[in-house]
Amino acid sequence: MRMPLPIRGMLAALTVSAALVLTAAAPANAAVTVTLSPTAGAVGTRVDVLASDCDQDATGDVENTDTSFKLPKNNNNAQGSFTVTDKMKPGSYTVTVTCGSDTASTKFTVTSGTGAATGGGSTASNAATAVLWTGAAAVLAAAAGLWLLKRRSNVTAA
Amino acid sequence: MAAVVLSFVLAGGLGLMLSSVAPVPSFSMPHFGNPFHEDPFAVADPAGGTWLDRSEPTRVDIDAVGVHAPLTALGLDYEGNFEVPKMWRPHEAGWFEAGPTPGEFGPTVLMGHVDTERSGPAVFFPLRDLEESDRIDVTREDGVIVAYEVTAIESFSKQRLPYEEVFGVEPEPALRLITCGGAFDRKAGDYTENLVVFASYTGKRDATAKDLDRPLNGRDHFR
Numbered sequence: 147m148r149m150p151l152p153i154r155g156m157l158a159a160l161t162v163s164a165a166l167v168l169t170a171a172a173p174a175n176a177a178v179t180v181t182l183s184p185t186a187g188a189v190g191t192r193v194d195v196l197a198s199d200c201d202q203d204a205t206g207d208v209e210n211t212d213t214s215f216k217l218p219k220n221n222n223n224a225q226g227s228f229t230v231t232d233k234m235k236p237g238s239y240t241v242t243v244t245c246g247s248d249t250a251s252t253k254f255t256v257t258s259g260t261g262a263a264t265g266g267g268s269t270a271s272n273a274a275t276a277v278l279w280t281g282a283a284a285v286l287a288a289a290a291g292l293w294l295l296k297r298r299s300n301v302t303a304a
Numbered sequence: 305m306a307a308v309v310l311s312f313v314l315a316g317g318l319g320l321m322l323s324s325v326a327p328v329p330s331f332s333m334p335h336f337g338n339p340f341h342e343d344p345f346a347v348a349d350p351a352g353g354t355w356l357d358r359s360e361p362t363r364v365d366i367d368a369v370g371v372h373a374p375l376t377a378l379g380l381d382y383e384g385n386f387e388v389p390k391m392w393r394p395h396e397a398g399w400f401e402a403g404p405t406p407g408e409f410g411p412t413v414l415m416g417h418v419d420t421e422r423s424g425p426a427v428f429f430p431l432r433d434l435e436e437s438d439r440i441d442v443t444r445e446d447g448v449i450v451a452y453e454v455t456a457i458e459s460f461s462k463q464r465l466p467y468e469e470v471f472g473v474e475p476e477p478a479l480r481l482i483t484c485g486g487a488f489d490r491k492a493g494d495y496t497e498n499l500v501v502f503a504s505y506t507g508k509r510d511a512t513a514k515d516l517d518r519p520l521n522g523r524d525h526f527r
Contacts, residue, residue: 236384261462265484
C-alpha cells in the first residue's frame with residue numbers, strides 16, 4: 147500500500163525519535179556484567195550472583211556442572227545465588243549469566259576451604275628454640291640444686 | 305553502716321536525676337533481613353563506579369613498613385589449597401589470579417610468606433607492624449597505581465578462614481593481604497593462623513617515572 151509522502155516522512159521521523167528515546171534509556175555502556183560474592187569458597191558456600199544492567203529475569207549456569215540457577219529481576223539488575231555442591235572439585239569454574247540475548251561470565255574458584263600456607267617456620271623456630279633452651283636451663287639448675295642439697299645433707303649426717 | 309546505705313541511696317537518686325535530665329541515646333533495632341545470610345550487593349553497585357578494567361598487578365609497595373615486592377600470579381595446588389610463592393623466593397609476593405585485579409570491582413587478594421624454612425623473615429613479615437590507615441600501593445601492568453588504606457588487621461585459624469569477608473565484595477574495590485600468624489605447628493610444618501590485612505580503595509593515579517624507578521626488595525634483602 148502506497149502512503150502519501152508526508153505521512154511516510156512523519157512515520158520515519160517517529161521511528162527515528164523512538165529509536166533516540168530507546169538509546170537514551172539504555173546507557174551506552176550497558177553491557178551486562180556479572181559479579182560474584184564471594185569470589186572463592188569451599189563446598190557448601192553460598193555464592194551471590196549479580197548481573198548488573200540486566201533489566202529482566204535471567205538464568206545462570208556453572209560451567210562443567212549441572213548447577214544452574216535463576217536470577218530474578220531486582221531494580222535495574224538481576225540477582226540470584228547458587229551453592230557449591232560436593233560434586234564441584236577444587237578448581238576454577240566459569241559462571242555464565244544469560245540475560246535476554248546477552249551473556250556475560252566471570253570465574254569462581256572452589257578451594258579446599260583452608261587458609262594459605264604462607265610460612266616456613268624459621269622465625270618461629272627461633273622463639274621455640276629459645277623456649278626449649280630456657281626449659282633445659284631450668285631443669286639443669288634444679289638438678290644442680292638437688293645435687294648440692296643432697297651433698298650437704300650427706301655432710302651433716304656424717 | 306547507716307552512712308554507707310545513705311550514700312548508696314543518694315548516689316542512686318543522683319543517677320536517676322541525671323538519667324532523667326541527660327539525653328539517653330536511643331537504641332534503634334538493627335534491621336534483620338534473612339538472619340542467615342545478608343545480601344552482599346545491598347550496598348555495592350559493581351557497575352555504578354568508575355572502576356578499572358582488568359590489568360594484572362606487578363608490584364606492591366607499603367612505605368610504612370618497608371615492603372616493596374614483585375607480584376607473581378597464584379592459583380590452587382592439586383589439593384585445592386591456595387598456591388603460595390616459592391619458598392626459595394622469599395622476596396616475592398603473589399596475587400590470586402582467579403579474582404579481580406586491583407581497581408576492578410571486588411576483592412584483590414595478595415599472599416606472601418611471613419618467613420621461610422631456613423633464612424628468616426620473608427616478604428610479608430612486616431605486615432604485623434601495619435596500623436589502620438597505613439597506605440598500600442599496588443602497581444598494575446597498564447601503569448596505573450591503585451591506592452588503598454588499611455582498615456583492619458585480623459588473625460584467623462586456617463581451618464576457619466572467613467571466605468565471605470576475605471573474598472566477598474565491598475561497596476568499592478578492596479584489597480586483602482594474607483600471610484601467616486599464630487603458632488608454628490612443627491608436625492604439620494605450617495602456622496596455625498592466617499594474618500589478614502583488610503584495605504579499602506582510596507584512589508588511582510598514573511605511575512610517574514619516579515614511581516617506576518622505586519627499587520624492589522630483592523632476595524638479598526632477606527638474608
